[in-house]
Amino acid sequence: MSTFTILYFAACSSYTSRLYEALPAPLPISKLYSVLEEKYAGITEKVLGSCLVTVNLEYVDITGGDGHDMIQGEVVIQPGDEVAIIPPVSSG
Amino acid sequence: MPPPPTLSKDEYKRYGRQMIVPSIGLPGQLQLKDAAVLIVGAGGLGCPAAAYLAGTGVGILGICDGDVVETSNLHRQIAHTTSRVGQSKTQSMTEYLTDINPHITYRSHTYHLTPGTAASTLGHYNLVLDCTDHPAVRYLISDTCVLLGKPLISASALRTEGQLLVLNNPPGKGACYRCIWPKPPPPESVLSCGEGGILGPVVGVMGVLMATEAIKLLTAQAKDNKLSGEVVEEENKRPIRTNMLLYSAYLNPSFRDLKLRGQKKGCIACDLEKREISLDKLSDGRLDYAAFCGTRKEDRVGEDERIEVGRYAEVRNQEHLLIDVRPEVEWGICNLAGAINIPIGQFMQSLPLPTPTEPLIGAVSLPSPPPPSWLPENHKTPIYIVCKRGNDSQVAVRHLKTYLASRQNGDGKVGGGIWDIKGGLVKWAWDVDASFPEY
Numbered sequence: 001m002s003t004f005t006i007l008y009f010a011a012c013s014s015y016t017s018r019l020y021e022a023l024p025a026p027l028p029i030s031k032l033y034s035v036l037e038e039k040y041a042g043i044t045e046k047v048l049g050s051c052l053v054t055v056n057l058e059y060v061d062i063t064g065g066d067g068h069d070m071i072q073g074e075v076v077i078q079p080g081d082e083v084a085i086i087p088p089v090s091s092g
Numbered sequence: 093m094p095p096p097p098t099l100s101k102d103e104y105k106r107y108g109r110q111m112i113v114p115s116i117g118l119p120g121q122l123q124l125k126d127a128a129v130l131i132v133g134a135g136g137l138g139c140p141a142a143a144y145l146a147g148t149g150v151g152i153l154g155i156c157d158g159d160v161v162e163t164s165n166l167h168r169q170i171a172h173t174t175s176r177v178g179q180s181k182t183q184s185m186t187e188y189l190t191d192i193n194p195h196i197t198y199r200s201h202t203y204h205l206t207p208g209t210a211a212s213t214l215g216h217y218n219l220v221l222d223c224t225d226h227p228a229v230r231y232l233i234s235d236t237c238v239l240l241g242k243p244l245i246s247a248s249a250l251r252t253e254g255q256l257l258v259l260n261n262p263p264g265k266g267a268c269y270r271c272i273w274p275k276p277p278p279p280e281s282v283l284s285c286g287e288g289g290i291l292g293p294v295v296g297v298m299g300v301l302m303a304t305e306a307i308k309l310l311t312a313q314a315k316d317n318k319l320s321g322e323v324v325e326e327e328n329k330r331p332i333r334t335n336m337l338l339y340s341a342y343l344n345p346s347f348r349d350l351k352l353r354g355q356k357k358g359c360i361a362c363d364l365e366k367r368e369i370s371l372d373k374l375s376d377g378r379l380d381y382a383a384f385c386g387t388r389k390e391d392r393v394g395e396d397e398r399i400e401v402g403r404y405a406e407v408r409n410q411e412h413l414l415i416d417v418r419p420e421v422e423w424g425i426c427n428l429a430g431a432i433n434i435p436i437g438q439f440m441q442s443l444p445l446p447t448p449t450e451p452l453i454g455a456v457s458l459p460s461p462p463p464p465s466w467l468p469e470n471h472k473t474p475i476y477i478v479c480k481r482g483n484d485s486q487v488a489v490r491h492l493k494t495y496l497a498s499r500q501n502g503d504g505k506v507g508g509g510i511w512d513i514k515g516g517l518v519k520w521a522w523d524v525d526a527s528f529p530e531y
Binding site: 010011045046047050059061084087091092 | 133135136137138223224225226227230247248249250251253254255272273275276277278280281282283284285288290295298336338340342343348349350351352353
């Protein structure tokens with residue numbers, strides 16, 4: 001089965017208890033959070049709401065509606081892609 | 093206009109090794125000497141950042157922090173020393189920095205930055221480094237930098253990871269902290285280094301990278317009018333995008349440079365049409381950063397459900413169950429004899445509460461799962477719950493009581509009571525057993 005790699009940082013890796021894993025590809029970016037919610041109940045509310053997401057090191061707009069014009073059309077995560085879920089870290 | 097700075101003979105010698113780097117040269121060195129840099133937070137990020145900025149010869153270096161040095165800081169906060177525990181961090185750091193480089197003007201701001209003090213503090217400086225440790229102050233610093241037109245270098249670190257951003261650069265054009273993180277993290281997910289832990293060199297590397305970005309930024313302007321830390325795409329007038337450097341010590345590769353967005357449309361700081369912040373609102377307290385970031389839900393139990401550590405020590409020889417709900421790694425550091433370890437997450441999961449909102453499939457009520465094996469069969473056995481400081485233990489007491497109350501068949505009674513050990517193991521070490529480790 002074709003997969004992409006998803007990296008979990010900070011609070012997201014605490015919640016999932018892992019640094020990364022492989023998930024089935026292709027996957028439209030708008031479905032990403034529901035796939036994660038199914039695997040990790042409660043993650044949307046507790047972690048994902050404030051996260052930013054990158055695909056192959058580039059920011060993607062997961063909400064699709066903040067008026068940002070950098071992304072044209074919907075991003076579909078492809079096999080072999082690297083997705084990162086990055087929560088804000090405030091300590092230092 | 094003050095006269096442009098010049099270098100003394102000692103300064104030529106001191107800065108020679110960096111002045112012969114082509115991207116610095118004498119013009120770059122003079123720009124550094126002409127600069128005033130503020131470091132907010134004299135901790136794990138601020139110590140190495142300040143050390144290198146002092147070494148590099150910035151003209152004025154301000155340090156803002158209201159804390160005192162503690163022993164638990166010393167594994168990472170390299171400016172502070174064992175002999176200076178108890179001193180203010182600004183004083184300790186100034187001592188350390190003066191020893192590195194006496195040619196610099198050091199300014200101490202011995203207080204925590206608040207909306208009332210932010211603008212007057214930041215106003216004296218050309219560049220700000222956010223080395224703080226809480227979301228509320230991070231939004232405050234970013235807003236103040238946007239309002240005052242100061243570039244901001246922001247980094248953070250927790251456990252084995254770090255993040256680095258160069259924000260509001262150039263001022264008014266680059267993204268701010270709110271553009272990148274419009275929504276603050278849920279307060280329950282925010283961990284301090286004291287709670288989540290931090291590897292010294294991980295936060296150190298982030299602080300050192302901040303100093304590098306500061307040097308690049310301060311010496312860039314005159315050289316070729318290109319600002320560092322961001323992709324400036326003047327040729328085709330595309331928006332300025334901000335990069336985030338992500339460090340994760342245990343991932344391979346461990347460094348990632350992410351291309352983020354630029355200023356966010358509708359950002360309440362950067363978008364001039366949508367702007368909701370102003371210096372007036374800042375100074376008169378109308379911007380409530382603590383409320384914006386929220387506070388943790390307090391799941392406290394009543395005083396009659398808690399027991400003092402001294403009283404618990406007296407009943408320790410009687411039959412009881414002691415549950416330690418700290419993470420496994422902390423249990424491994426030290427624990428009380430006879431206790432069992434069920435980390436808080438596992439504890440909650442092992443005691444599922446019924447969800448009345450879920451429709452029952454085929455209207456057949458499923459039998460509730462049996463209680464976990466650690467729950468005493470003898471209902472007269474009292475249960476005591478302990479953690480490090482007595483917060484999670486209260487959550488656990490509350491949850492266990494709710495769980496037991498939800499059981500229909502009467503196996504939900506604990507005649508001996510369920511008790512929170514007040515103040516946790518830290519209090520135990522203070523009041524009962526001085527030999528018990530505090531970590």
